[in-house]
Amino acid sequence: MPSDRTSAGDPARTLALLWGLTAEEKPGRRGPRQARSTAEIAMAAISLADAEGVDAVTMRRVAQEIGLSPMALYTYVPGKAELLDLMLDTVYATMPRSAPVDEGWRARAAAVADDNRALYRAHPWVASVSTSRPPLGPGLMAKYEYELRALEGAGLSDVDLDAALTHLLGFVQTCARMGADGRAAQQDSAMTDAQWWAANADLLARVFDAERYPVAARVGAAAGEVYGGAYSADHAYAFGLARVLDGFAALIGENSR
Missing domain, CATH: 1.10.10.60 (Homeodomain-like)
Structure with a gap:
């Protein structure tokens, strides 16, 4: 916590x-x-x-x-x-405000997510602070207004609009925390993920039974080859954001702007 x-x-x-x-x-x-x-x-x-x-x-x-x-x-x-x-x-x-005006709710919501990701990259500590009771200052209110406008007019009720934004921002914050954890691990070990896995490959081979865990062995090897490690912050963000927006589309309907 x-x-x-x-x-x-x-x-x-x-x-x-x-x-x-x-x-x-x-x-x-x-x-x-x-x-x-x-x-x-x-x-x-x-x-x-x-x-x-x-x-x-x-x-x-x-x-x-x-x-x-x-x-x-x-x-x-x-x-x-x-x-x-x-x-x-x-x-x-001072958070970036890059949402387009006329490209539909999906593009606007994606821009809001990207803006928050940029904020967390500039100020990594922000992702670790609990804001369940947010600071109700002018900066927060301007941010909230901007973010709500990204989904305004898409046909959501006010309660669903707030819930959708909360879900989107929670996803971005989780990605930011995991990305920060990954960067901290690299800094502490003085190794990239690929170097760390290569250095520990022999130990892993002695304890890991691929026949007992065949799906884990296959999927882990495929993902590791693509990511250069067990996790890619950029891939997780791009994949997850698309799925979050797909979920909104099921609720909103793709014809809404």
Whole structure:
């Protein structure tokens, strides 16, 4: 289970932070102008997560990165939970928006999937964060509106529209997590999948009985020859996305746009 999740902080303070209603901007507030902005803080935290993973993001580390004391950082952001929401909402606001206007729901839905995949590739840590209670900031709302419009007008009820989008995005997130796991394995072992399997081929041959598992032997060999390993993130994504959209087509009907 993911150890990090959004909306884990104080709801009122989080929403105020995401929508720019921080204390220094409220009417009647007097005092020196703050040296940093929440946007700068978010970008520093995102850069740290991109480079070292979300576990590296602490209030102390972010303060160091941006040239503040930890206590000063708390005057901008209440805590780590609220900072994570700010990071996610900032990333969502900058996600690519490439869905075509007039090429039908299938092309638009595929573009939404590709856009989310690009987001996960740029920020791998995002795939590991639980968003069952999403950060309801302007970045998320703009992303949600864009994604819903990809399937708008295809004949789905509002509930089915939301469910279809949830299913599509869940598929992309799963692929992103598996792809990140594969890249981490290659980095940790300093071997590609093909090199790892070649290095362990003799051991596998001693313990694997092809006569006992004939289908596994045949299919595994065929897939391994094509993929250069046990798994191909690109093939899994392309194959799975086509099947997800085929399922939508059965629900929608291919004549809908």
